[in-house]
Amino acid sequence: MKTDATGGPDAATQDVTPLVQLVAPDGSRTADPEHAAYRERVAHLAPADLRAMYRDMVLTRRFDDESTALQRQGELALFAQGRGQEAAQVGSAHALAPQDHVFPSYREHGVLHVRGVDPVDRLRLFRGEDHGGWDPAEHNVQLYTLVIGSHALHAAGYAMGVQRDGLVGTGDAARDTAVVTYFGDGATAQGDVSEALVFAAVNNAPLVLFCQNNQWAISEPTSRQARGPLYRRGEGFGVPGVRVDGNDVLACYAVMADALERARSGGGPTFVEAYTYRMGAHTTSDDPTRYRERAEEDYWRRRDPIDRLAALLRSEGEWDEEWAADVEAEAEALGERLRTEVRALGAPPTTAMFDHVYATPHATVDEERAWLAEYESDLTEGAR
Amino acid sequence: MSTATEQTTEQTTAQSERTTRTLTFAKAITEGLRASLESDDHVMVMGEDVGRLGGVFRVTDGLQKDFGEARVVDTPLAESGIVGSAIGLALRGYRPVCEIQFDGFVFPAFDQITTQLAKMHYRSRGRLQVPVVIRIPYGGGIGAVEHHSESPEALFAHTAGLRVVTPSTPQDAYDMIRAAVASPDPVVFFEPKGRYWSKGEVDLAAAPAEGILDRARVARAGTDVTLVAYGPTVATALKAADELAAEGTSAEVVDLRAVSPIDFPTVVDSVRRTGRCVVVHEAPVFHGVGGEVAARVTEEAFYSLQAPVLRVGGFHAPYPVAKLEHDYLPSVERVLDAVDRSLAY
Missing domain, CATH: 3.40.50.970 (Thiamin diphosphate (ThDP)-binding fold, Pyr/PP domains)
Known part of the structure; x- marks a missing residue:
């Protein structure tokens, strides 16, 4: 592995073999025999399915761009961009069954889009209006977790619950259930992710640990998180791993479908490393020019996951200008809706800060809520 | 029939x-x-x-x-x-x-x-x-x-x-x-x-009392001083109350049961009657539950207090070696000492 003077990786020249890749950066399908089984996983996908993935990736990027713009206009306190990771998120999410459960980190906007979580609800957290924003039961998507890696353990425990519910290995595709936790390269350094591997492994839990290695944990390159390749992280825990081209939506779909089937059938957990790139900043508060080279960003821009799928559709004669225009119009409508509805989100009443601290009454919360309400009502009457 | x-x-x-x-x-x-x-x-x-x-x-x-x-x-x-x-x-x-x-x-x-x-x-x-x-x-x-x-x-x-x-x-x-x-x-x-x-x-047959996770328990009724304790120190406070009784001092012992929430009404009601309060816990006194109880009692029973609320507990040092722990833990003697100081105030 070539490294630069500061010890960071030169991502453009890293050795990333082995790598599951079904579509090359130029949009042509790969034909290497070792990935034939993964090719089988996507054989049933019709042009309409590929176009659906393209649409989801475009809408995810528009959500990203629009949200970033809203933050710049002061409408969001913060936003964590997912630009560049659309294939990893949309491809993997397309492989999920409705009954599967997702435990996301906080950059999984594409996964949430595919699962149907409303885009306005996805921004309530970043608006500062809600710590969550959606009902986890509605789409089987848990809330974003900001403490890096914590949710990997929740996913492991949830998967243990799925086992106890008898929903693993029944052979009924509508019942067998898998759990997925999404996290990044930075999270692999957290103890909780290692403990999640331990708990999932010893319980043979139906869990997929989906790591998007986007090369950067804020300013720290992956080489500051791990000495060895991340896809091998599970080996010592007894969890098999696979590295997939995270900018190849079909490969991400195939690898995820494989891992999910293994989990649902009782084969246990899998660690997936989706090798991708965070094209944007860590969040709107970050400035990547302080720590990475323009050349590296250019390298990855030429490997844009959306362009790759477009090239595939074109090369296979499945690109339809009218359809593409419809997708663009839909993205425009999404942007318009976000601009209007996010601005219209109000602030909760002051005393809402006391709501749901506990599920049952707690004397301190009740007293303080009453005190603040009275104080504020006095204020309106001129008290200090 | x-x-x-x-x-x-x-x-x-x-x-x-x-x-x-x-x-x-x-x-x-x-x-x-x-x-x-x-x-x-x-x-x-x-x-x-x-x-x-x-x-x-x-x-x-x-x-x-x-x-x-x-x-x-x-x-x-x-x-x-x-x-x-x-x-x-x-x-x-x-x-x-x-x-x-x-x-x-x-x-x-x-x-x-x-x-x-x-x-x-x-x-x-x-x-x-x-x-x-x-x-x-x-x-x-x-x-x-x-x-x-x-x-x-x-x-x-x-x-x-x-x-x-x-x-x-x-x-x-x-x-x-x-x-x-x-x-x-x-x-x-x-x-x-x-x-x-x-x-x-x-x-083993009775259902748990309603609100048992929220309500303190008066473990022993008394009139001269309120000893507030929980967990392991309830027994210490009760022993101290026995000794105080022999000396003619009637101590009430309140077992908090919960430190979140704290049943302040039960504590404050007791202190309003006794006028004195000593809080006993094994945890360090500094930034401890006793400070919270003392503040609240002061806020709500200020005019009933005959003495400042006193705290007996561990010190602002890591828990010591076993050979020293009995000097670290709040003993009956240290509770009695605090009660004496309260009564003498």
Whole structure:
């Protein structure tokens, strides 16, 4: 592995073999025999399915761009961009069954889009209006977790619950259930992710640990998180791993479908490393020019996951200008809706800060809520 | 008719007698866990060595044999993993009771408890419930090595979203563990390990009193001074009250039962009557529960106070070596000394 003077990786020249890749950066399908089984996983996908993935990736990027713009206009306190990771998120999410459960980190906007979580609800957290924003039961998507890696353990425990519910290995595709936790390269350094591997492994839990290695944990390159390749992280825990081209939506779909089937059938957990790139900043508060080279960003821009799928559709004669225009119009409508509805989100009443601290009454919360309400009502009457 | 009624009454009485047994504090918790496991098949027990071994204090003795390995789970040796996976199980509808082997070993799980468990219900605006119980044997006086004798309850009580409770008698231990398991809120359940082998009568048939996780208990009525204690120091306060009685001073002992919430009305009502208050806990006095009680009593019973509220507890030093722990822990003598100072004020 070539490294630069500061010890960071030169991502453009890293050795990333082995790598599951079904579509090359130029949009042509790969034909290497070792990935034939993964090719089988996507054989049933019709042009309409590929176009659906393209649409989801475009809408995810528009959500990203629009949200970033809203933050710049002061409408969001913060936003964590997912630009560049659309294939990893949309491809993997397309492989999920409705009954599967997702435990996301906080950059999984594409996964949430595919699962149907409303885009306005996805921004309530970043608006500062809600710590969550959606009902986890509605789409089987848990809330974003900001403490890096914590949710990997929740996913492991949830998967243990799925086992106890008898929903693993029944052979009924509508019942067998898998759990997925999404996290990044930075999270692999957290103890909780290692403990999640331990708990999932010893319980043979139906869990997929989906790591998007986007090369950067804020300013720290992956080489500051791990000495060895991340896809091998599970080996010592007894969890098999696979590295997939995270900018190849079909490969991400195939690898995820494989891992999910293994989990649902009782084969246990899998660690997936989706090798991708965070094209944007860590969040709107970050400035990547302080720590990475323009050349590296250019390298990855030429490997844009959306362009790759477009090239595939074109090369296979499945690109339809009218359809593409419809997708663009839909993205425009999404942007318009976000601009209007996010601005219209109000602030909760002051005393809402006391709501749901506990599920049952707690004397301190009740007293303080009453005190603040009275104080504020006095204020309106001129008290200090 | 009347004969039949009499027979029924006799049977009930006999049954009630059979359900009252003399149990150690530890066994009372075992029986409480057993009752919870029996009444709800989503209740689980999980932790290090809780299965075949029955826990290092044997509190879960026999439960895996009776309820199986899926419900009484020997976990990997990873506290964050225990609590983190329990959160996931709770999100799936289970009610895990986690055992942390010793007080000083809870800290790897502190992040999961304070940033995740305590906030799930809040973060989700009540859409998610995480009814997880975390049992922690705590407190000193057993001649143990480092990290085995600490009292970290204030660290948890300072975190909104957690209920923090600690029983002081076998009956309360039996009742409160069942109430904790039934609670939809996460409960940190501190067990005074120095009391594990103390015995008491436990009525196994009675349902836990309503609000037992919120209400203090007047363990002994008195008129001259209020001793506020919880967990292991309730016994210390009661012994002190015995000695004070022999000297002609009538001490009231309030057992808080919970340090979040704190039943201030019961404490304040007592101090309004006695005019004096001494708070006793094993945890360090500095930034401890006693400071919270003292502040509140001062706010609400200022004109009833004959003396400042005094605190007796551990020092602002790491828990000392076993050879010194009896000078660190609040003894009967130090409680009496504080009462003397209060009376002399």
